[in-house]
Amino acid sequence: ADIIVVAHGQANDPFWSVVKNGVEKAAEHTGANVEFRAPETFDMVAMSQLIDAAVNQEPDGLAVSIPDADALGPSIERAVAAGIPVISINSGSDVSKSLGALLHVGQDEFDAGKAAGEKLAELGGTKGICVNQEVGNVALDLRCEGFAEGFGNEITVLPTTNDPTEIESKVRAALDSDPDIDTVMALGASTAGEPSVAAAKASGRDVLVASFDLSAPFLQSIVDGDAAFAIDQQQFLQGYMAVNFLALNAEYGLMPGGNVPSGPNLITAEKAGQVIDLSAQGIR
Amino acid sequence: MTDTSQLVVDERLKPESFGAKLMKRPELGAIAGVILVVIFFAITADPAMFTLSGFMNFMTPAAQLGILAIGAALLMIGGEFDLSIGSMVAFSGLFFAVCTVTWGFPLIIAIPATFIFAGCFGALNGTIVIHSGLPSFIVTLAFLFILRGLSLVGLKWATGGSTQLRGVREAVEGDFLAPLFSGDAFQGLFASLANAGLVETFKNGTPKVPGIPVEIIWFVLIALLATYILLKTPAGNWIFAAGGDKNAAANSGVPVNRVKVSLFVLTACCAAMVAIITVMDAGSTDARRGFQKEFEAIIAAVIGGCLLTGGYGSAIGAFFGAIIFGMVVIGLTYTNFDQDWFQVFLGAMLLIAVLFNNAIRKRVTGER
Amino acid sequence: MTDTSQLVVDERLKPESFGAKLMKRPELGAIAGVILVVIFFAITADPAMFTLSGFMNFMTPAAQLGILAIGAALLMIGGEFDLSIGSMVAFSGLFFAVCTVTWGFPLIIAIPATFIFAGCFGALNGTIVIHSGLPSFIVTLAFLFILRGLSLVGLKWATGGSTQLRGVREAVEGDFLAPLFSGDAFQGLFASLANAGLVETFKNGTPKVPGIPVEIIWFVLIALLATYILLKTPAGNWIFAAGGDKNAAANSGVPVNRVKVSLFVLTACCAAMVAIITVMDAGSTDARRGFQKEFEAIIAAVIGGCLLTGGYGSAIGAFFGAIIFGMVVIGLTYTNFDQDWFQVFLGAMLLIAVLFNNAIRKRVTGER
Amino acid sequence: MTVDTNFHHGDAPDSAPIVEMRDIEKHFGNIIALAGVSFDVRPGECHCLLGDNGAGKSTFIKTMSGVHRPTKGEIFFEGKHMNFASPRDAMEAGIATVFQDLAMIPLMSVTRNFFMGREPTKGKGLFKRFDTETANRIAVEEMRQMGINLRGPDQAVGTLSGGERQTVAIARAVHFGAKVLILDEPTSALGVRQTSNVLATIDRVRKQGIGVVFISHNVRHALAVGDRFTVLNRGKTLGTARRGEISPEELQDLMAGGQELAQLEGSLGGTV
């Protein structure tokens, strides 16, 4: 069976590389011929064109993430109209059904952010910053919004680039210039999470640091007590399950009856130790 | 000395092949690259790429990029850069979306307003560059940041906190101007072609290609218009002169400043055009629209033979440059290469296309 | 005619103020911008910014950017661009991490190997540019993509599937070369200063600033060295000549091709330097390191007065340019502005700094 | 280095000057290029501007043609006080100039350079377009009249020989010539035939009532066509003489800034 996955995150994004690993694993297990595609940056116009390109090849199954239902809707509907089974992954749980997707595997970014926010508030956070390394990427912006909602207290969004040194300096600057900040929420473990931990340490203050997604060094910080927790949506599953379902569907016409939530999943000090190795291999 | 015939054969000229004459034109230089890329994908890619729908599929992004690239090429020929066009796509897209969704203007007002709005920023860019004498690189770079930032602020203001503004499609539905800037042209024609079996259809019978996406038509029109301006009008001459040597041009009486400011306005309007088309097509806009498009537009113009130093290049070159770039980006997804290798192939293909281009041109025109 | 004294007062010269003499040097042009930015932040930012630790905090990213910017500036003065340095940071960082972690080489081997590795790619870039005659923009752009893609492929190969390779810190721990490329210098000095109460300390008595981050020291050293080369050696003269007019330089006997290839190698080595420092500092590398650094490096060089067309500029200018850029990027975090406006301020500050700079220079040197 | 001049100051011709420049100074930063120069051109005369290298001749005529704004001093055009904001202004007022650096764009064709800024058009309204055929024809014809047979009008100016390029600039200025024609060392790169054509052209346009400003280092060329001679030295004027009032040797002496010439064997008797 030919299956195509179109995602809004790039193959070199730490988060999406894990999804891609899941996709590859599923391809190996099912024997399907699977391809993973993504636009060069978070670009909804380009992504809709990639979906169109996929539809033109008339695959036996299509898995897409849907961060912008307006922009991607017509392309997805075209796929459905062309008789291609579609599963939505990662984002778009709310619109998945109405666009004609068979089911959704993933976790809502907003809900994940909310869960993290609630946890941080519970841990005693009163004033937070949300380190966003890609402002304008709706998926990341939703994480911040969810965090704000769950946290309840005042937060500011700290826009940065992907550069760890710059992130460290900016987090440090934010901490230095406002002594009330006691919570740092990073939107990606390796890009933003690790430098945030370093900055918190260098500031000499007691700061709650948490991050979305996993990276081995960040998990190590959790174990060491320098960071509070990481929030994991087991995105490996999003790639793996979607492809698996589509392959089974192509072969036997099988399809589960409902959405599959892959997270959220808080990784705290107890669990962190176990997943470090898996994270280092790109599975968690 | 009394011989007035200009067509007397000059013994100081060798006969020149037709090919050499063609390849000397910067307009046509990029064609060799296009051919190479087509051959490459004809061999490696899924045959779906070269069906009619595959063609429309890679031409759509190429056209969107190309509209920007032609503006950028004209500006580059005129000796300046505009790094703010990518941000301008986001910002004028936001303005357009606010006009239609938030303020509920009809397109007949919203579209001209968007062009005027973008044009004003273009004029501002140009005026600062002219009056400060600073390189346009740094001035428009500042606007890259400023406009991108304003898009974010504006979006949050318009939506009450989100970075995504939706509902444009509903807002413009039924407007008589909408078909000019969104969707597909010649739908009736394609439907009847499909009925006649001349256009492929999906299993359910709808034609795979419902029509020609309007951006492709705009792209071709703009390329033709820009070429006409460059080659056939005094303004074209002034653009080449202003970019070739600002002082020499001014000393010869070319209104260099006026030419440059107009080019900045034109480039901004190209960005507005792309913004309107993509916002109407997508039905939404977000803060990352047009991200790095300035860069891709310059790439396309340079692939098409424009010199970064100004004074040389062509709109048709940028046209083919955009097609090469668009074809490579989309084409790679039709092949079986692993996505991890995507950028390696993208880079290699660009390099090979340009090197090939260059080698062919040198060989045919006999340069050494 | 028999007057051999060169110091006779020429009636065709007006006396020139000391300030005018200073401002004529491109090295010093960017200073006005630095002062303006400092004043701005002294007023608007939290006082923490101008403590010693605040200073180190914004100088660290500025230094990393600056090392790249100086390489880029030299190359720009020599008339070429290198858009691949950002990707080169990622790729040589990967190579260095693989050397130390995967292969377990000591630094005495790993560091030279990384420089040679990067240098080879620089030489490749340069050779293609020279031999094809294509603009370096397009050639190095191809390598921007290729190297970025290879970094991803290499990382996955080295880690078995992840995009992050970690464990560098452990691998180099205790290596006698490590203090040269990571951590803070003069730690002893700062500890005793802290004891003497001259440096702020945390409540537990450790100094807030444990030392000077090594990249700052490298940054200053490289800026001095580059300035020395540009102004005081024949090679510097060749760089200006090669960038000013390639043909004229070659016709006057400057080995233009050799100069340009060396500059590409140098730029790549600057990227490798930044890669080594950041990888050792972070203890890990990932596929997005150095993203868009090529762009920022060019920005810093242009702020510092380099011309995009080549032949004019200075290393000290790039030095200050990097400081301006780094200070603005980090400094805005110290202010109370709504961070949504970050990019708007960033752009506006850059524009104002450069305009101010320019205005001051014109005023002082009496240009019109 | 001061010059003790035995220079005869010329009487002004009868007609009113087209352009009159009074006490022009021009400073570049701390460099004083012109320290107060007065000069005028009248219709139908060829006024030669002579002087040593670096005397300020080019700077002076650039001030006249709107490239530089004078630091001090006044410009009168046809009796009215004028301040050209750009070369285009000066051109529209009727001043055509051949600059020493020619003001050509190397990458553009001969025709495009020839008509740069003043393109002939055909068609109307939206279809008004650059009339390439006419332009090519005129360019080739004007060049031929100056003694250059082009291979084709679309050759890039950057690939022309030095003299061919200079001829394009001269032919262009003459073709569009209006009330004043300024020629800054127009014959420096020209062959003997082209030079005699240019000198003959100067004579022709002068007869049409155009005022010509002619800069040259060649005493013989200046004497061949000049009606009045003004000599600059180190940014100052040494005075003006009318034709016939000054001998070639005197003029050459003044042009050298009063310094003696190297001794030459050979046939260079009298004037270089």
Added chain:
Amino acid sequence: MTVDTNFHHGDAPDSAPIVEMRDIEKHFGNIIALAGVSFDVRPGECHCLLGDNGAGKSTFIKTMSGVHRPTKGEIFFEGKHMNFASPRDAMEAGIATVFQDLAMIPLMSVTRNFFMGREPTKGKGLFKRFDTETANRIAVEEMRQMGINLRGPDQAVGTLSGGERQTVAIARAVHFGAKVLILDEPTSALGVRQTSNVLATIDRVRKQGIGVVFISHNVRHALAVGDRFTVLNRGKTLGTARRGEISPEELQDLMAGGQELAQLEGSLGGTV
């Protein structure tokens, strides 16, 4: 347009040529700039290369100095077959050239241009550095000897006057002059004093045994210093004459490509 020449072909001088060029052709795409030119220079002679605009003189000497590679033909340097890969090669072999376009970098200072590619250094090993003082001193002094008093050695060449700039190029070539000195219209922008200095300089270096190739459109300058005269026309050579074998009028006729000159009133008797 063919020339029926009454040109006396010169006998070769005694000594062996330093540079000998045989049947050089040079094509640019479909443009034939040189259609087979032979030429040689011997030590201690000044060999003038003359001809109409666009005849191919500059292209020819660029082939000699390694800028262009000949399309056909052979170059011998001191009897050995040679193929200069770059101007630097030619320079190292001992050929110094003043190009018609001067090969100067406008943004760089006079001193830096003067020593471009051949900088004097002081110090040793790692501290070997550009010796700015010496360089400045030499540059100013050499310029003064040519008759130009610079305001300062750090003025950008782009802001020099045309003649000042040309003098920098000449002074540079003469200063580094080796076995052959090629001068492409070196006096075109020079004042009378500077011109006579350059002609005197040619005479001086010739006496030192250097071979000089001198291109000019000025018959009088050529006759003043030339030992042999080769005339090019439309990419072909019309022949070579020795000094004294040809009259100024004959030479001028040949230089004009055999076409008649415009009639001039005034003092231009005989030669332009």
